[in-house]
Amino acid sequence: MAKKVLVYSTPTCPYCIRAEQFLAENNIPFENFDISAGRQKAEEMVQKSGQMGVPVLDIGGEIIVGFDKEKIKEALGL
């Protein structure tokens, strides 16, 4: 089964947009949380990643900080 992919992002963050574009180009379905919209998701992101930079990707439980293409590919098995 495909891994569940969650993206924590802000609408103004260029690398969040790049990460989302990358997932879309590879036909990976994902759920995007705009953490500027509410504090709950922001706190969830900080808790999961132990840091405060966006984007954060949760790929089937594996946490990737930043738009790290190599790590994202590896986690998705691309």
Place this chain on the structure above:
Amino acid sequence: MHDLIIIGAGPAGITAAVYAARKKMDLLIITKDIGGQAAWSGDIENYTGYQFITGPELTVKFEEHLRKYDITLKENEEVTELKKTDDIVSVKTNKGRYEARTAIIASGKKSKELNIPGEKEFKNKGLTYCATCDGPLFSGKDVAVIGGGNSALDAALQLINIAKHVYIINITSNLGGDAIMRQKVQESKMVIVLNNAQVIAILGDNMVNAIKIKREGKEEILSVQGIFVEIGLIPNSEFAKDIQKNQFAEIKVNPYNETDIPGVFAAGDVTDVPEKQIIIAAGEGAKACLSAFRYLAQH
């Protein structure tokens, strides 16, 4: 051995690569990322052909254009040394070593760091170099912007809509930057400007919870949860040790993008070219490639 190694894939490096690919040069591109500073830009309204485009969108366009050609691109790779011996330019990276007859340095600029205790430790743990990206995480919190120029004012103005209070820690006696932005900052009740103030340490546990500053000879501790470092940019030119640079560490180039090392060219924000603009960097990249092509024909 390659004809040409291009270091960097921002507007300058990518444009140089497109020109090189069209000249059928044997080309290798080594870069940390795609787009460089352009990828971090917000709205772009002065790149000819696009009345409005965002930095990430323009970066995608650049990358698409680049990938139209059959090129070798080493991404996520950082150059640590560039040397020329005899007629060979050798480039060392964190992953390997490469050789070419010519090179174009188009490695751009990066955010300047404070170099104070706590900075490395708390990076992305409350301390950030990108207000645009990470600003929304600090909603309702007290934050500090370090710096006093346009980028600091811009960060402060973005944060007044998000944070509770915004301190501006400015090392000089007055804020710099554009008058319009300065006025907006000074009119805001959310902003507290501290002039003649120097940051000496970042404090916290798991995350930032304060900064230590020095003002009028006295040390003070400000309780903040976010710190935005906006003290300007420095060129990514450390790896080119033998090359001539100016006082700002920018690589010196002539109108043909030649450095003082024959066969080594440079383009864009890493150089002393007047004006740092996406369209200028792109044009400089094209020039550098044509100069490298001419050099190869003659040597």
